[in-house]
Amino acid sequence: MTGFTLQPRAGVAGPVELLALAPGRLRGLGADAVRRIVVTVGGLPVPLGDAFDVAEGGDEDTLVLRTEGFRADGIGQGMAEGRIVVQGDAGDRLGARLRGGQVTVEGRAGSHAGAAMAGGIVEILGDAGDFLGAAMPAEPRGMTGGLISVRGSAGARAGERMRRGTIIVDGAAGEFCGAFMVAGTVAAGGACGAHAGYGMRRGTLLLGRAPAAAPEGFVDAGSHDWVFLSLLQRHVGEPSGWLGSRPLARARRLIGDMAEGGRGEILIPE
Template sequence: MSGMTLTFRGKAGTMVDMSAILPERLAGRTVETVAGLPLPCGGGQSTVGDMFDLSAGDAAEGLLIRPIGAVLQRVGAGMTSGRILVDGDVGGHAGAGMGGGQLRIEGDAGEALGGALPGLPLGMRGGLISVGGSAGDRVAERMRRGIIVVDGAVGAFAAGFMVAGTLAAGRGCGPHPGFGMRRGTLLLGRPQDTAPDNFADGGTRDWLFLHLLRRALQGTGSWVERAGTTRAHRFIGDVAEGGHGEILAMA
C-alpha cells in the first residue's frame, strides 16, 4: 500500500483517539504538518509526531497504521473517502459513523465496530469495513448503509437496531443478534437452526443476492469470497420493529 505510514512508538497500552486521522483530512499534507497535529491520547493531549513515526507519502493514496501495542480508538470513525489499513488490532468504535471509503483491519476490532459514536443516532452510513480477526459487542449498531465483513466472530448484540446495510460474520455471533433490527442483513458463516429472540423462521434456500455481495467483496480475501455456497437459513425480524430485517445463517 502506498501512501502515508504511521507506526506507533509510544508506550504499549496507551489509548489513542484516532478519529482525526482520516485520509481525507490528511490528503496533501506534508509529514511535518501531520506530525504537528494534536492527538488526544492517554487522557491528555499529544501530537501525531509524538506518538507515531511517520513515513513520507500522501494520505490520499491511503493510510497504513501500525498499532504496535497501542489501543487505537475510533480508527476511521467518520471517514467518508480513502483507505485505511491497520496492520494489527484496533480498539472500540472503529469505522463508527463512517460514510464511505475502505477500512481494513488485519487483526481484531473492539466494540461498536461500524456503530454509532456516543450521542449520535446512526452508525455506519457507507463504505466497506473488513476485519481479518474478530470483533467485539455491538458491531453494526444502528448501521444505515455499507458493508462490514468480519472473518472471525462478532460479540453480543450484533446488528442491534440496524436500519439497513450488511454485516457478515464468518464465525458467527454472540447472544441477542439483531436486537431491535429494522432492516438490513446479518449474515453468519455458521449454520443456525433456531430462531433468535423476536425472529421468525423464514426457511432455507439459495440467495441470489449473495452472489452480488461476493462480487462486491472481490479482492478483500474475506470469508464471503471463499464461501462455497449461497444457501442459507433465513430468520426474519426483529418482529417487534416491523420484521423487515434478516439474519442469514449459511447452511
Template sequence: MSALTLTLKAEPRQRVDMRPLSAARELTPAEIAALKLWLGKRRRRVDELFTLEGDDTARLVLRGDCRKLDYIGRDARDLDITVEGNAGAYAGMGMRSGRLHVKGDADLFAACELRGGLVQIDGNAGNFLGAALPGDKRGMRGGIVLVKGDAGDRCGDQLRRGIILVEGNAGDYCGSRLIAGTIAVMGQVGKNPGYGLRRGTLLLWREPAVIPATYGDCGTHTLGFLPLWFAGLRHLDSRFADPANAFNRVHRYGGDLASVGRGEILVRAA
C-alpha cells in the first residue's frame, strides 16, 4: 500500500480548514475524496481541491503550496502526515498521537495544545509554537516538537508538559508562563526568556543578552540527569541526537520569582 497523496490543483485564494482530514485513518480514499472542507465561507469537496493518489489512509502526504491550509492534523490520532512544503496556521493543534512532518515552514500556533506524538518542522515556526490558544490556560500537554530552523515569539507559552526542541533561534518571551515541561534552544533567545515561568526548564546553549532580574543566580553545576535526557532524544533526526552536542555542566538561574518561582533557566557552561 502507498501513502494517500493529496496534491493541490491550484493555490487556494482563501484559507482552507483541513480538520476533517484528521479522521482519514477511519475512512476509505473514496470517502476522503467526498469530504467537504471550508474554503473561506464556502465548502468544497476534497477532490475539487486536490488530486488523490494512493490507498493507505493512515499515511497522508500533502503536496503543493500549502501555506493557506490551516489545522493540518488537528486532534489526529495515529496518523503519519507529511507536508512537502510550508504549512498554514495551527498545524498539529491538539494532536494526540502519530507524526506530523512539515518539510518547510509552519505558520503561527503550530503544535498548540499538542497532547502527544511528534511534530517536526524542518524550516521555521511562527509565533506561539506549542502554546495555549488565547483565553486558554494550558498549552502543549505532551509529545515532542522539533524545529530545525527558528521559532517566533512566545515559544511554549503556558507549556504544561512535553518537550520543545529548537535548533535555531527563538524570539522574545521564550518559555513565557511555562507551567512544566522543557524547552531547549541551541541558538539565541530574544528578550525576557522565561517570563512568568512557574515550573519547568528552559535549556539554552547560549547566554541570553539579559537574564531577567526576577531570577536568582544559583551558580554552576554538574547535573547527572542531563546525559540521560539527551540519550532519550537519540531516535530523532536532529542535532539534539548528536552526542557531540550533549553536556552536563550548566549555569543555573532559579525563578521566575515574580511567579511561583520553582522553575529554572539552564545555560550551557563554557
C-alpha cells in the first residue's frame, strides 16, 4: 500500500480521538475507505473524511498526521506495525499500548505517551507530558517493552511502574521519575525531579545529571565500570539522544529503594 496523509479540515473542534487509525489497519484500503473510518471528534462519532482531508501517497505503511490547531488523542494507541508521523503536537496517550511499529511526533506529546506499551518505538522530538511510559489510568503496570525516546523533557512520573523496556529523555525528567519501577531502564540526560526511584523494586535509572543528594531510600555503592552501559548505547542505536553523545563506561551506583528490597539502581555516569 502507499501511505496516507491526513490534513485537518478548517473548523475541526477537538479533541479528536484517533484510536482507529493504525497503518496496519489501513493496509489495502483506498482513500475512500479510509475516509469512512469512524473517529471521535468532540466526543461524537464522525467519519474521518468529515474531519480530515485524506490524501494517498508517501512511504508505504506510513500515516502522516498534521495536527496544527487541534488536539488529537490516542494516536497510535495499540498499534502493532507501520509508522505514524505526527507533524505538530500530539495529545494524550500517544503510542499507548503500542505493540510494534513506530510513532514519531515532531512536536510535543501530552500525558501517558507510550503508557503500557509492549513493543515498538515512540519518538517525541519535543517535550512529553506526565506518565511517560507509565501505567494507563487505574492500571497496575507500566510499559513492558519497546523504546521511548524524548528529545525534550518529560513530565512527572516517567517510567512509573514500568517493568521492561527503555525510556530515554534528553532533557529533564519530572518528580517521581521511575517510581515503583519493577524493571527496565529510564535514562534522563537533564535534571531529575524529587523522589526519583521512589518505591523502586528493580530496574535502572540512568541520570545524566547527579541529584544534589541521593534520593531517600537509596544508598551509595560507589563508582564502577559498567559493560552493560556500552551494550545499552549500541542497542538503542540512532534514537539514543544524550545516551549516544558520549562514552558511558563508568558510573556511580545508588542502590534502592531499600524499603522495597534494594534491587533497583540509580546510575550516574562520570
